[in-house]
Amino acid sequence: DAGITQSPRHKVTETGTPVTLRCHQTENHRYMYWYRQDPGHGLRLIHYSYGVKDTDKGEVSDGYSVSRSKTEDFLLTLESATSSQTSVYFCAISKIAGTGETGELFFGEGSRLTVL
Amino acid sequence: GNSVTQMEGPVTLSEEAFLTINCTYTATGYPSLFWYVQYPGEGLQLLLKATKADDKGSNKGFEATYRKETTSFHLEKGSVQVSDSAVYFCALSGSSASKIIFGSGTRLSIRP
Numbered sequence: 523d524a525g526i527t528q529s530p531r532h533k534v535t536e537t538g539t540p541v542t543l544r545c546h547q548t549e550n551h552r553y554m555y556w557y558r559q560d561p562g563h564g565l566r567l568i569h570y571s572y573g574v575k576d577t578d579k580g581e582v583s584d585g586y587s588v589s590r591s592k593t594e595d596f597l598l599t600l601e602s603a604t605s606s607q608t609s610v611y612f613c614a615i616s617k618i619a620g621t622g623e624t625g626e627l628f629f630g631e632g633s634r635l636t637v638l
Numbered sequence: 639g640n641s642v643t644q645m646e647g648p649v650t651l652s653e654e655a656f657l658t659i660n661c662t663y664t665a666t667g668y669p670s671l672f673w674y675v676q677y678p679g680e681g682l683q684l685l686l687k688a689t690k691a692d693d694k695g696s697n698k699g700f701e702a703t704y705r706k707e708t709t710s711f712h713l714e715k716g717s718v719q720v721s722d723s724a725v726y727f728c729a730l731s732g733s734s735a736s737k738i739i740f741g742s743g744t745r746l747s748i749r750p
Contacts (some may be wrong), residue, residue: 562742563742
């Protein structure tokens with residue numbers, strides 16, 4: 523158990539409303555990630571973080587922002603949700619210590635978001 | 639850039655059948671390769687990995703060999719069980735740990 527908690531687990535919202543998903547880890551690992559999972563596309567990286575206040579974009583970052591003010595929390599925000607953002611969102615952590623290393627990811631249980 | 643291509647699903651097999659799920663990759667340098675499994679309603683979990691050419695990863699009866707000459711990392715199991723029904727993802731990690739790329743996933747269903 524990698525100690526990853528995502529909240530909320532399920533959310534239904536309307537187009538144009540803001541939504542924030544939270545990822546919390548209990549082990550203080552440096553690297554955290556947000557992916558979205560859609561049929562036919564597998565998992566696609568939205569944003570990732572390599573430390574407090576250090577974040578970078580992934581391959582599908584448009585329409586999303588992130589923040590990491592504490593090591594243990596990584597927030598994903600949809601400023602104005604659209605129907606194309608209906609998806610399952612997964613948070614993941616890596617237990618590596620720095621760049622140049624490769625390691626496995628540990629995933630949360632996912633947050634299912636429906637935008638009507 | 640880096641990419642992963644895996645066979646389309648769904649794949650349906652009978653119990654005790656032999657399984658192969660194909661995965662090929664494009665990458666610069668020497669990536670690490672992974673297979674992840676996702677059971678219904680859960681997040682992904684690592685099944686096996688290989689970090690250099692000719693390495694064989696194995697776990698729970700599954701195996702995959704890192705073939706640099708064919709840029710492949712095919713997943714195999716000699717005798718599948720109903721409990722193996724899940725979605726399987728091939729993935730690679732390049733020199734930057736931040737860039738972990740997944741394939742589109744292959745759904746496997748095993749009939750009793």
